[in-house]
Every structure is written in C-alpha cells, then in structure tokens.
Amino acid sequence: MTAEIVSVGTELLLGQIVDTHAPVMARILAECGIGCTRRTTIGDNWDRLVSALKEALERADVLITIGGLGPTVDDLTRDAIAAALGDELEKVPEMEAKLREFFSSRNIRWTESIARQAEKPTSARLIDNPNGTAPGLLCEKNGKIVIGLPGPKGEFDPMAYGPVKDYLETIQGAGVIHSRTLRIIGMGESHVEERVRALMDAENPTVAPYAHTGEVHLRITARAATREDADRMLDPLEDEIRRALGHHLYGTDETTLEAAVIAMLKERGETIAVAESMTGGELAARLTAVPGASAAVVGGAVAYSVAAKQAALGVDSALLASAGPVSGEVAEAMALGAQRAFGSTYALAITGNAGPTADAGDRPIGLTFIALATPNGVTVQEQRYRGLREDIRRRATQQALATLRQALL
The missing domain is CATH 3.40.980.10 (MoaB/Mog-like domain)
Structure with a gap:
C-alpha cells in the first residue's frame, strides 16, 4: 500500500x-x-x-x-x-x-x-x-x-x-516500517560510508547515511510485522555499526551532542563553563537547552568586544594588542578566565570571524580558535570554516562540544 x-x-x-x-x-x-x-x-x-x-x-x-x-x-x-x-x-x-x-x-x-x-x-x-x-x-x-x-x-x-x-x-495489514537514527561525530560522511558500506546493500533492514552540519546520521530501517519485530532486526545491526564506528557514534534518535556531553559530565560529577565571542552565546544556549543541565553547567560569558574580554575574563590588554582578539593565545586566555571565574572543571572558549566581511587585520572569514581548559591544562585548535555566518557559528559550537566530549572520553 x-x-x-x-x-x-x-x-x-x-x-x-x-x-x-x-x-x-x-x-x-x-x-x-x-x-x-x-x-x-x-x-x-x-x-x-x-x-x-x-x-x-x-x-x-x-x-x-x-x-x-x-x-x-x-x-x-x-x-x-x-x-x-x-x-x-x-x-x-x-x-x-x-x-x-x-x-x-x-x-x-x-x-x-x-x-x-x-x-x-x-x-x-x-x-x-x-x-x-x-x-x-x-x-x-x-x-x-x-x-x-x-x-x-x-x-x-x-x-x-x-x-x-x-x-x-x-x-494496512502489512506490518510497520520502523527507523532508528544513529548520530556520528568526528567523521565525514564518506568515511562513515566506507566503514559500513557492506551493510548498505541489504534490502531489509536498510542503512542510509546523510550529512548534517558538523555530524553524520545513519538511518537504519526495518520492515516487519510489528514494532517489536522491527526492533529485533535493528538491534544486531546497530551493534555491528557501533563496532565499526567506535566512539564516533555518540547517540541515537533525538539525542543531541550537547545532551550526550551533559550526560557524561553529570555521570562524572564535573562541570563546564563557557566563554564566547564569535558565537555570541550559542554554545551556552545549546548546553542549557538540555533538561537537567544545571547540574553540569555553572555559567558563561559572552565577551564580544575587546573591553569585555578584559573585564569579564581577565584577558590581558597587552595580549589582546599583540596577538589580536581572534587568536589562539586569546582563546586560551578566555578559557582559563572562564574556568577561574566560574570555578568549573572545564571551560570552553570560542573566538573567530564569522563574516560576512573579513576583519580589519589579517583574520579571514571562517578563521576560528577553540580552547578547552581542563584540570590538566589547556588545548587550543585552529579551524577554518566555510559557509554563511550562521553555518560558521554552528560548526564552531559543534566542534567545541566534540572537543569536550573527546576529552571526557
């Protein structure tokens, strides 16, 4: 039918x-x-x-x-x-x-x-x-x-x-068509397909990848007489995909990356703070949208201007002048400032240029620095994103969450 x-x-x-x-x-x-x-x-x-x-x-x-x-x-x-x-x-x-x-x-x-x-x-x-x-x-x-x-x-x-x-x-009298979505981070669509290619030729259940901003989803679908029968068909398939993708598979169905990160923090009894410039609070919004996030999220600062980075996060004025607000050094200082100000276990900082025009200096559109302060020090990564302003901002928050998740793993 x-x-x-x-x-x-x-x-x-x-x-x-x-x-x-x-x-x-x-x-x-x-x-x-x-x-x-x-x-x-x-x-x-x-x-x-x-x-x-x-x-x-x-x-x-x-x-x-x-x-x-x-x-x-x-x-x-x-x-x-x-x-x-x-x-x-x-x-x-x-x-x-x-x-x-x-x-x-x-x-x-x-x-x-x-x-x-x-x-x-x-x-x-x-x-x-x-x-x-x-x-x-x-x-x-x-x-x-x-x-x-x-x-x-x-x-x-x-x-x-x-x-x-x-x-x-x-x-209908012909059973059900039941799907499950597996969410993957840190691996491109082509690499995901490469690892599960042998599973994609089956007719029932089926496997189909599709890309989202900053992550990849695999839809696995089974046709069966009942929902329970379909689940019994999907369970071993999901297990096989998990073995193929390892820690890159972070959740299923409606589980978001921020929800997965919050769950890990709560399980460990640890906390996170954020310091944002380019993303303007988007990272904090994603984290606090998760029910129960207050057990892990302690606070954050949107330090958009140079003056705000100094006042709210204690970033040194000499560093801002020499390295520039869009730099790895300033991202590191922002993360440490947030960790210190909020007393959190971890702190994420994002600074960059989301466009649509290049900075007055030599900071091109898409240049982004993400810093993670942990109990053992700070890591900083440089990213260069393409796309519209909202795409760049979204990819930056996605990478920040992926970085924190990797550290927790």
Whole structure:
C-alpha cells in the first residue's frame, strides 16, 4: 500500500512558513507500514489543486491532504477533494449546530462562511477536531482513501497522531516500517560510508547515511510485522555499526551532542563553563537547552568586544594588542578566565570571524580558535570554516562540544 501527501497553501510556496507537517505524516505512514512515495505542495489555486489530487489518486492507495479546511474563500481543499472523487458536498446539520454553539458561547458573530466547515464530500465522514473548528475528513471510495487534515499545528498533531494513525493501523495489514537514527561525530560522511558500506546493500533492514552540519546520521530501517519485530532486526545491526564506528557514534534518535556531553559530565560529577565571542552565546544556549543541565553547567560569558574580554575574563590588554582578539593565545586566555571565574572543571572558549566581511587585520572569514581548559591544562585548535555566518557559528559550537566530549572520553 502506498500513499502521497499534498500540502496546501500559497504561504508554503512563498516560503513564509515551513512545512513541518508533511515529514510528521510521512513518519506516521511509515510506522503504519504504508510507504510514502511522493510529497507535493500546491498553492491556493483551484485548477492546480484538483489536478494534483486526481493525479495522486491515480498513483497511490492513500492520499493525505494538509491544510485548506478553514472557512475562507482560499480554503479550497474540502471542495477539491469532492471534485477529485466525483462527489458532491453535503451539509452535516449536527456539525453546523456544533459550530453555531461554539461561536455563540464566545460571543463571536456568525457568518455564513463559517458554515462551510460543516460540509463534507458525500463519501466522507468527519474526524472530530477538539482543538479547532474545522473537522478532518476521511473518504473511502473506489478502493481509494483520502484523509484531509487541518493546517494549524495544535489541530494537526492531535488528529494525525490520534484518530488518523489509529485508522491507518487498521487498514494496512502489512506490518510497520520502523527507523532508528544513529548520530556520528568526528567523521565525514564518506568515511562513515566506507566503514559500513557492506551493510548498505541489504534490502531489509536498510542503512542510509546523510550529512548534517558538523555530524553524520545513519538511518537504519526495518520492515516487519510489528514494532517489536522491527526492533529485533535493528538491534544486531546497530551493534555491528557501533563496532565499526567506535566512539564516533555518540547517540541515537533525538539525542543531541550537547545532551550526550551533559550526560557524561553529570555521570562524572564535573562541570563546564563557557566563554564566547564569535558565537555570541550559542554554545551556552545549546548546553542549557538540555533538561537537567544545571547540574553540569555553572555559567558563561559572552565577551564580544575587546573591553569585555578584559573585564569579564581577565584577558590581558597587552595580549589582546599583540596577538589580536581572534587568536589562539586569546582563546586560551578566555578559557582559563572562564574556568577561574566560574570555578568549573572545564571551560570552553570560542573566538573567530564569522563574516560576512573579513576583519580589519589579517583574520579571514571562517578563521576560528577553540580552547578547552581542563584540570590538566589547556588545548587550543585552529579551524577554518566555510559557509554563511550562521553555518560558521554552528560548526564552531559543534566542534567545541566534540572537543569536550573527546576529552571526557
């Protein structure tokens, strides 16, 4: 059984909002053993939307639409589903009464356009929406299934994870498609593939690498009758990959690098402080975003200017003048200053030039110095990153966390 997803809304095509719902729906389909073969985004245009729905119904067994179920004239999905299926729209009196009661209880003036949300294609039944006014749609006709979901996240998520997933689990009868993500640091995508290449030729379970900023992910996927059966297939595969990649594999699924580092610090009863210039607090933000981080993170300083490096971290003015603020010597002094100021076991410092223009001196865009102060001294590394400003900053914090993790190992 195959499925396609059609996301509806001109705002998606204009880039005003990012479609986060389609990936969620694709994962739900996979968990129900239904392969998502295509995702399409269509603006609020009647002809293009109806055409896209008809084409999807020719290819797929299940069609999921997201968005366009509201009351306004540009909410076309309900009507387009009816047209694609050859249905008429019919009013559901009970739904209209429910809507009238809802708006009356909130002293909101009723307009006839609101009643559009009480309409459905003749082959459809309504899916209750306790978090909004537009119900979902579930159509079964000519061996095809069409499910219409609302666009707002607070309405989409409960409906998709609730009644829609429950329904999909009853129709497929072909098991589940279950994936696990293995997260790797300190090794490029090509080197990861080199070590696990022999495992990538299997059809079930499968192994697929994909790169992220500063790390590599391996997605391992199994198709099986149940989630438990899939896990039994993935467990030995993960063990084999762990043996191949060693300490480079730092976590699975939603585990972030900062979470892995915080867990190691807490286990050892040790602490970390940060001193940031170029990254402007991004490293501290990543660390403190981890629940329970207060047990390991003691503090930090964003010393962006030369004066701040002197005042907050005690960096010597003569050193700043001779070596320059973007230098290994200053990074070392910043790390030692943070370690001293906050009384931490470790301290990370980052200074560099993230662009978009080169420094007045000879410090090119991407030049970065990362220092780690430990109980046994300080290490400093020089990095040269390419990319946009936000990419350089992200890579710097990623490398800083990787450096700390390596020291903890």
